Amino acid sequence: MRTFFAIVRATWLSASSYKVRSVLSFIGVLTGIVPLYFVSHALQPVMANVIRGEGHQYFAFLLLGTITFSFLPIAVSSLPTTVGSSIGNGTLEAVVGSPTSVGTLLAGLMGYSVMWTGARALVLLLAGALLGAALDWHHAPLGLGILVLIFVVHIPLGLIAAAAVLAFRTPGPFPQGVLVLSSLLGGVYYPTHVIPSWLERLSALFPLTYGLRALRRVMLDGQSLGAVYKDLGFLMLFIAVLFAIGLLAFSQALDYARRRGTLSNY
Amino acid sequence: MPQTLGQRSAAYAADPATGAAVAISLRGLSKRFPVQRTWADVLLHPTRIEYVTVVQPLSCDVQEGEFFGILGPNGAGKTTLFKMLAAALIPDMGTAVIHGLDVTRDARAVRRMVGVVMANDRTLYWRLSAIENLKLFGALHGLHGVVAARRIEEVLRIVGLEDAGTKLVANYSSGMRQRLLIARALLPRPRILLLDEPTRSLDPISARNFHDFLRKDVSAGEGCTVLVATHSSDEAMGLCDRVAILNKGALLASGTTDEIAARFGDQTFVVVTSRPDHPAFASLAARGTIGAPSVGESENGWARVSFTIPGGDAESAHVLDVLTSAGLPISRFERSTLALADLIQRVLSARGERG
Numbered sequence: 001m002r003t004f005f006a007i008v009r010a011t012w013l014s015a016s017s018y019k020v021r022s023v024l025s026f027i028g029v030l031t032g033i034v035p036l037y038f039v040s041h042a043l044q045p046v047m048a049n050v051i052r053g054e055g056h057q058y059f060a061f062l063l064l065g066t067i068t069f070s071f072l073p074i075a076v077s078s079l080p081t082t083v084g085s086s087i088g089n090g091t092l093e094a095v096v097g098s099p100t101s102v103g104t105l106l107a108g109l110m111g112y113s114v115m116w117t118g119a120r121a122l123v124l125l126l127a128g129a130l131l132g133a134a135l136d137w138h139h140a141p142l143g144l145g146i147l148v149l150i151f152v153v154h155i156p157l158g159l160i161a162a163a164a165v166l167a168f169r170t171p172g173p174f175p176q177g178v179l180v181l182s183s184l185l186g187g188v189y190y191p192t193h194v195i196p197s198w199l200e201r202l203s204a205l206f207p208l209t210y211g212l213r214a215l216r217r218v219m220l221d222g223q224s225l226g227a228v229y230k231d232l233g234f235l236m237l238f239i240a241v242l243f244a245i246g247l248l249a250f251s252q253a254l255d256y257a258r259r260r261g262t263l264s265n266y
Numbered sequence: 267m268p269q270t271l272g273q274r275s276a277a278y279a280a281d282p283a284t285g286a287a288v289a290i291s292l293r294g295l296s297k298r299f300p301v302q303r304t305w306a307d308v309l310l311h312p313t314r315i316e317y318v319t320v321v322q323p324l325s326c327d328v329q330e331g332e333f334f335g336i337l338g339p340n341g342a343g344k345t346t347l348f349k350m351l352a353a354a355l356i357p358d359m360g361t362a363v364i365h366g367l368d369v370t371r372d373a374r375a376v377r378r379m380v381g382v383v384m385a386n387d388r389t390l391y392w393r394l395s396a397i398e399n400l401k402l403f404g405a406l407h408g409l410h411g412v413v414a415a416r417r418i419e420e421v422l423r424i425v426g427l428e429d430a431g432t433k434l435v436a437n438y439s440s441g442m443r444q445r446l447l448i449a450r451a452l453l454p455r456p457r458i459l460l461l462d463e464p465t466r467s468l469d470p471i472s473a474r475n476f477h478d479f480l481r482k483d484v485s486a487g488e489g490c491t492v493l494v495a496t497h498s499s500d501e502a503m504g505l506c507d508r509v510a511i512l513n514k515g516a517l518l519a520s521g522t523t524d525e526i527a528a529r530f531g532d533q534t535f536v537v538v539t540s541r542p543d544h545p546a547f548a549s550l551a552a553r554g555t556i557g558a559p560s561v562g563e564s565e566n567g568w569a570r571v572s573f574t575i576p577g578g579d580a581e582s583a584h585v586l587d588v589l590t591s592a593g594l595p596i597s598r599f600e601r602s603t604l605a606l607a608d609l610i611q612r613v614l615s616a617r618g619e620r621g
Contacts, residue, residue: 006405014393017434090388097354098406099377105406258356261299261349264386 003100007108008115015112029120033127036062050194054213055220060133064216065188067121068150071114072208075154076178078113079106080161080171087165093264102254106159114151136222143219146232150211153238154178156246163246163253166262182208207238289458289491290328290351294360296515297321297346320346322516323360328493328508333485335506335523336495339610343515344495345384348460351493352382364458378407381456385463387443392436396427396446399435400453407454421449424479426472440467448476452484459484462495477505499609503527511613518613530612533578534602535585539594542569546592556585568597 016022040047040059047058055061086092086109095105129135157178161171185192185199186208192200203209214228214235225232257263298317307314321343328334336344349355350362353373362369369376391399397418404414422428425445435443444467451459461480465473484490496502502509503523510520519526535556542561550556557574564570575581579601586599 002410003405003408006402006410010391010394010398010402013398014391017393090386091391093354093384094389094403095406097352097377097382098403099374099408100406101374255356258354259358261297261346261355263354264389 003104004108004111007095007105008111011109011112012115015116025116026120026123029123030127032066033063033124033131036066036128037131047190051191051216053221054191054216055134057134057220059131060128060135060220061216062189063124063128063133064135064219065212067124068147068208068212068215069183069186069188070121070124071117071147071151072154072179072182073175074110074113074117075151076158076161077175078110079155079158080165080175082109083162084165084169084171087169087262087264090264096254096263102251106162106250110155110158134220136219139218139222142225143215146211146215146218146228146235149232149235149239150208150215153207153211153235153242156239156242159246159250163249166250166253166257169262182206185209187212207235207242210234210238287330288327289330289332289365290493291363292327292360293325293363294323295321295325295347295350295357295362296323296359297343297350297355297357320515321350321357322514324517325360326510326517326520328491330491331485331489332491333481333505333507334491334493335502335509336493336512337497337499337502337509337609338495338512339497341514342497342512344512345462346515347512348382348384348462348493348495351458351460352380353377354382378454379457380460381451381454381458382460383447383451383462383464385466387440387447387467390435390443390446390450393434395432395434396422396438396449397431399446400450403450404453409454417453417455421452424452424483425449426475441469441472444468445472445476457490459490459492460495461492463497464494465496465501477501480505511610513610513614518610526609528578530609533574533576534572535575535582536570536572536598536600536602537589537594537596538568538570538598539596540567540569541594542571544589544592544594546589546594547571547573549592550585550588555581555588572602 037059040062044058047061048056051058051061083092086095096102098105125133125135158175161175164171164174182188185195185203186206187203188208192203192209192213195203210231214231217223217228217231218225296319298319301316301318303316324347336347338344346355350357350369351364353369353376356370364376365379367375367379391402394402400418400421401414404410404418409417418431419428422431425448427442427445427449430438430442435446438446444464448461448464451461464480465476468476480492480494485492494502494506503526506523508520508522509526511518511526519530521529542564547556547559551558551573555575555577557576559571559573562570562572575585577584582599582601586596589596589599
């Protein structure tokens with residue numbers, strides 16, 4: 001655990017040395033909520049019936065969707081990006097050449113991004129609450145647990161993308177494809193039942209669909225754990241299957257890179 | 267029946283010839299890489315894969331506490347060999363066993379024992395200070411808190427960066443970054459230290475201090491086994507107990523530095539004098555004590571006179587005595603250094619091969 005935090009600390013020190021970028025990142029969060037607020041209020045009369053069962057206020061619906069979706073690029077893209085850049089600058093070979101387990105290294109490399117996104121999400125949530133977002137705060141612990149599951153289920157997709165970077169130097173369109181399709185079919189901006197039925201069937205392939213539905217039912221509609229257990233069951237199933245694939249892909253790719261001598265390529 | 271870790275340790279515990287403990291044992295270790303192909307080649311022969319052998323089957327032992335030099339030109343396979351020993355690269359064939367642990371099967375345990383300085387300063391985090399870099403890499407080796415802080419202070423002092431520890435690595439000179447790489451390798455007190463061209467970016471004074479430090483503190487003091495890869499025959503012959511000469515991935519020769527010098531050196535000595543035409547040279551040559559002298563370039567009235575001494579080091583003191591007794595003004599008397607290219611050429615000639 002101390003090693004994990006040491007990696008997170010080093011990443012934080014390195015990232016925060018770019019001061020302007022850090023400040024702009026937080027300003028972006030606060031300015032981003034303004035259009036969210038006005039657009040959602042403008043659409044409230046239309047969306048009120050559409051989102052029934054997952055809340056009643058479109059602003060809160062959109063706020064939770066946006067916050068949840070902000071974690072997806074971290075799970076799906078940050079690992080391949082970090083792996084790619086550290087291959088380029090040579091640090092990957094140095095850290096992977098230490099006796100620390102690969103799991104700790106990967107968690108550490110993602111840790112800072114997760115914490116930073118968590119801080120930004122908290123600011124967004126508080127700003128949303130101040131603007132009147134109707135959230136069921138009694139269910140916050142359960143909601144947080146579901147958010148964690150949504151994040152965790154997407155990590156293996158990042159592992160697969162990172163494996164592609166290790167093997168082919170590029171993740172290809174995979175991470176971007178996952179993010180675009182998840183945002184369109186996963187229910188970030190509207191419930192999945194409003195999309196055409198043939199597309200709705202596709203949305204069942206995306207774990208975000210189940211996670212967001214469960215999160216909104218709990219946090220916006222006041223439903224209990226018992227009401228969302230099926231969605232959570234699907235999430236767990238996705239976690240088991242995707243992690244098996246992701247870990248296998250990453251370990252094979254790492255082994256391949258160690259055989260080919262391509263852990264550093266500068 | 268498969269061997270257990272303990273059995274393997276015992277099997278590699280001692281060199282049967284000398285009885286000394288074996289730190290590193292290589293048996294038929296080799297590595298090849300696929301050749302980068304052009305688009306035209308890929309389209310014409312999509313299934314063909316061509317390889318270039320970087321390390322040919324290599325067998326040798328390095329004893330515990332030994333100072334071992336890997337001498338070879340660029341592309342000799344030195345860095346690839348070091349990467350395999352550091353468990354950063356998986357060998358294609360053969361075994362490399364370090365203190366009884368196989369670099370492939372017991373990679374994590376091997377990484378705990380091996381400190382490595384590669385000839386690339388990009389492996390440091392440039393946006394962090396030297397201390398923060400060392401804290402991170404210390405943590406990756408299980409060093410935390412006060413123990414880590416003390417050790418970081420110690421290694422920074424060793425490499426002479428104690429006053430620059432809080433400075434960003436991005437603002438370091440290349441020599442300072444090289445010293446930081448060395449500090450990073452020493453941090454976890456490795457039993458094996460792999461140094462890939464360690465004095466590459468060091469100024470002559472730092473390089474000499476670093477050599478002294480390696481000899482006294484790391485090798486003799488801590489009993490650390492040190493492998494130095496270099497393309498400087500001076501550095502290898504002056505620093506190491508034993509040397510292996512590598513060329514195009516093949517081990518050409520290995521032995522103690524004296525053996526290598528005796529087998530492949532040519533006993534050429536140089537005298538820098540203001541009287542290159544002094545009769546003492548002709549007199550020694552006439553007696554056969556030295557070979558025919560040849561006068562080289564002259565600078566500020568001092569010329570280099572080179573000649574062989576068939577009697578080698580043992581006879582060189584006598585030659586110097588004769589020359590000084592004859593009143594010859596001498597500013598320098600030394601054995602001529604052997605360039606790596608010449609050394610490799612001589613080894614190949616001795617093996618009946620062409621360079």
